[in-house]
Amino acid sequence: MTDAANNLAVSLFSEILAVDQLARANVARVLPKGMELSHFSVLNHLAHSGAERSPAQLAKTFHLTRGAMTNTLQKLEWAGWVHVRPDWDDARRKMVAISPSGQAARDAALAAIAPVIADVVRKVGEDKVRAVLPVLREMRLKLNQID
Numbered sequence: 001m002t003d004a005a006n007n008l009a010v011s012l013f014s015e016i017l018a019v020d021q022l023a024r025a026n027v028a029r030v031l032p033k034g035m036e037l038s039h040f041s042v043l044n045h046l047a048h049s050g051a052e053r054s055p056a057q058l059a060k061t062f063h064l065t066r067g068a069m070t071n072t073l074q075k076l077e078w079a080g081w082v083h084v085r086p087d088w089d090d091a092r093r094k095m096v097a098i099s100p101s102g103q104a105a106r107d108a109a110l111a112a113i114a115p116v117i118a119d120v121v122r123k124v125g126e127d128k129v130r131a132v133l134p135v136l137r138e139m140r141l142k143l144n145q146i147d
Contacts (some may be wrong), residue, residue, distance in 0.1 A: 023120075030112040034079065035105060038062075038072050040113075043081060043106035046098035054093050081105050 001009075023107070028037045042058060053061075059069035072098060076082040081102030087093035121129050 019035055026116050027113050029117055032105060032108050032112065035109055036075075039076055039081070040106065040109045041080075042072060042076060043098055044080065046096065046109070047103055047106050052095040053099045054087065054094075076102065079105070086147050124125065 016107075024037055031040060040093050043047065044060060044102065045058070046053065053071050056066055058064075058073070059066045062069065064072075073082060073084060077084050081099055083097050083099050083120075085097075087095050090129055
């Protein structure tokens with residue numbers, strides 16, 4: 001790879017990491033009291049999937065260790081936002097589903113986050129955002145293949 005290509009790659013990932021850090025900070029600031037970004041992420045995933053997931057499946061989806069996911073799930077269960085039950089087919093496993101109060105908490109978080117993100121999109125411009133989405137999506141898919 002040439003120096004110019006290396007510089008482009010470093011600049012690109014520096015910007016992505018900076019945007020990630022700022023986006024997380026701005027979103028975390030408006031989340032409902034007691035909710036962390038990791039909690040919202042899991043609740044949002046469960047709400048979108050509409051199906052139960054095992055802790056191992058969730059850990060893989062979020063590129064976390066099983067221990068880290070177990071910790072998050074314990075906090076979500078304590079808050080009443082998820083139901084954890086034994087897997088009827090394999091007693092060694094558990095299954096996780098979003099609870100009605102978890103759905104309500106996720107919806108409240110989404111209502112708080114949406115204006116923050118919409119404001120950024122408005123300031124950057126919808127056309128620019130639409131133009132960059134396919135590139136970011138392709139980069140995500142290529143990075144996911146590395147695992």
